[in-house]
Amino acid sequence: MAKSKKPTAPGQQRSATTTLPAPYGGWNARDALTAMPPTDAITLENFIPTTTTVTTRMGYSTFATGVGTRCDSLMQYSSPSANKLFAASSGGKIMELVSTSTATNTATDTYSNGKFQHTMIGSGAGNFLVICNGADVPHFYDGATWATASVTGCTAGSSTFVNVTTHIQRLWFTQLNTLDMWYLPVSSVQGAAARIQLAPFCRRGGYLVGVTSWTRDGGAGMDDILVALTSQGEAILWQGTDPTSNTLFQMVGVFNIPIPIGRRCFTQIGADVALITSGGVVPLSDILPLSPGGDGKVAATAKIIGAFQSAYKAGSAFFGWQAIENAREQLLVINVPQVENTTIHQFCMNTLTGAWCRFTNLNAQCWATFGDQLYFGGVDGKVYLYGTSKTDNGTAISAKSASAFTTGGSASIKQFLMARPVVTAPQGLIPGVGVHIDYDTSDIVVVSEPYTVTGSPWNTSPWNTSPWTTGTPVLTAQWQTINGTGVAVSLETQVTTSDTVELNSTDVMYEIGGNL
Numbered sequence: 476m477a478k479s480k481k482p483t484a485p486g487q488q489r490s491a492t493t494t495l496p497a498p499y500g501g502w503n504a505r506d507a508l509t510a511m512p513p514t515d516a517i518t519l520e521n522f523i524p525t526t527t528t529v530t531t532r533m534g535y536s537t538f539a540t541g542v543g544t545r546c547d548s549l550m551q552y553s554s555p556s557a558n559k560l561f562a563a564s565s566g567g568k569i570m571e572l573v574s575t576s577t578a579t580n581t582a583t584d585t586y587s588n589g590k591f592q593h594t595m596i597g598s599g600a601g602n603f604l605v606i607c608n609g610a611d612v613p614h615f616y617d618g619a620t621w622a623t624a625s626v627t628g629c630t631a632g633s634s635t636f637v638n639v640t641t642h643i644q645r646l647w648f649t650q651l652n653t654l655d656m657w658y659l660p661v662s663s664v665q666g667a668a669a670r671i672q673l674a675p676f677c678r679r680g681g682y683l684v685g686v687t688s689w690t691r692d693g694g695a696g697m698d699d700i701l702v703a704l705t706s707q708g709e710a711i712l713w714q715g716t717d718p719t720s721n722t723l724f725q726m727v728g729v730f731n732i733p734i735p736i737g738r739r740c741f742t743q744i745g746a747d748v749a750l751i752t753s754g755g756v757v758p759l760s761d762i763l764p765l766s767p768g769g770d771g772k773v774a775a776t777a778k779i780i781g782a783f784q785s786a787y788k789a790g791s792a793f794f795g796w797q798a799i800e801n802a803r804e805q806l807l808v809i810n811v812p813q814v815e816n817t818t819i820h821q822f823c824m825n826t827l828t829g830a831w832c833r834f835t836n837l838n839a840q841c842w843a844t845f846g847d848q849l850y851f852g853g854v855d856g857k858v859y860l861y862g863t864s865k866t867d868n869g870t871a872i873s874a875k876s877a878s879a880f881t882t883g884g885s886a887s888i889k890q891f892l893m894a895r896p897v898v899t900a901p902q903g904l905i906p907g908v909g910v911h912i913d914y915d916t917s918d919i920v921v922v923s924e925p926y927t928v929t930g931s932p933w934n935t936s937p938w939n940t941s942p943w944t945t946g947t948p949v950l951t952a953q954w955q956t957i958n959g960t961g962v963a964v965s966l967e968t969q970v971t972t973s974d975t976v977e978l979n980s981t982d983v984m985y986e987i988g989g990n991l
Contacts, residue, residue, distance in 0.1 A: 490984065491883065491987060493985075494980055495980060496513055496514050497514075497528045499514055499524045499525060500512055500515040501519060501829075502516050503778055503779070503879070504781035505777060517879065517965060519831075523825060524828060524831075531970065531976045534868070535851070539572040542562045542578050542856045544566060546589075546840055547590050547591075548562065548852070550562075552604040558845070562578060563591050563606075568582070569621065584611075586608060590609075592606070596646055596662065607633075607636040607637060607638065609637030612626065615665075626648075627668065635651045636657070637651040638738055643688075643701075644661050645659055645663075649683045649684070649685050649703075651682075653683065656671050657671075671713075676726065676729050680705075681705045681706035682705065685704055686704070687704070690746055698714070700713065702748070708735070708752075710730045711728075713726050735752055736787065736796045742798040755780055782822070795819055796811065798810075799844065800826065801848075805825060806849075807823065807824040808849075816854055818838060838854045838855075839851035866973045876967065877966070877968075879965065887988060888987075889961065890960050892958075892985055893954045894910075895952050896908060897951070897952045898976055899950055900974070901948060904976065905951065905955070907969040907970070908969075948974075952982070954984070957983075964983060966981050
């Protein structure tokens, strides 16, 4: 006869351990805390989700100085013989940027503002960078000098042109505070502009935010569609090869879309166009009915829609909203101003996995890809290169991750005792850990401070001040004391580092009490 096990006495505590995976599913600001997947994060700040882990983001270094009080625009000129990067200051100066040097004032004119929209166009006469800002007449750069574009035909003056794009070998301008778009002759940067009035087709009114070229077949061609976006959430689509002919250029239709945010609300992503709207960041192929389903190259911001909506409501009128993709960093960056011209965050998506995180302490007013590298213009008037440094211009990077809540598969009350982050980091670096209990996500004081074995002793150095070692990354797993009582727990991991730290998983030890 088998011997029966002695029953556990009521109230007797039992220790257990559970493992939380790294939140490689990314930042989740959509799902209920009680229903969030274990691979997601409540907070993921300056940690980038990869396919299996999360790793601290790269830092930045100064690329050029002397732009001015604030850098409002970055613009790339490209030709077979030259590639140049220009910055426009808030004071209306356009400066040419050279690495580790003071910016050079190459445009003799002083402009009313530095908030330029721009495009490249080529012709038999060369390649041209064309810019406009809604206050000054358009200008262009030909590879050697800046010149005023002599544009006629607009009774209000071409100084009211606030946005520009290239479509079917022509420049298309958006006129400030109107529903009018204007186009120039083929392959021209100046000349007589012709108008297309969109007001009769717009049921919601408003004004044109901008126009962009959109393709449905993956490449530029005669079947590309011109998309005009209004401030009230309408997209007017035109297709054809010659806008001077009613038979060769016709309106396709008017479609309702979420309201675009800012003049820089769209960016080319592969064969698609990503659009920043009140409903999140969406590809045109997903919101317009002419695509055969879209190819999924751009993930919508559905998973962070709560955070996105909060940012939209607080600062949709702020200057600085912008979307940019960079293949080298495998990132889609959405610039999100928190305090205009002062504090800017970035909502960032890993373009390989579609998982999101948030960057802080990069107060970027504008972004640009130059070559294959990512640059941003700062609110301090400097231009920075992102991705080639492991510090923020010499300052250690602070990152934190708060995991989804877990009950360990039990509704019993638990006393959470120990946590063990499993990290790949410079030898001796141990992250700080803290706990959120029972779906309370308010800010916490880290119970176990981050430290280095060869630096400050455990739990005696204030958070964010311990010196960090650098060197060959090693796998480290160190048990640390935590303290919390409840049914569910979220582990918050914090590091401040001048090197790369990769969070692989976290083990949690607890004692089980009675059922709730």
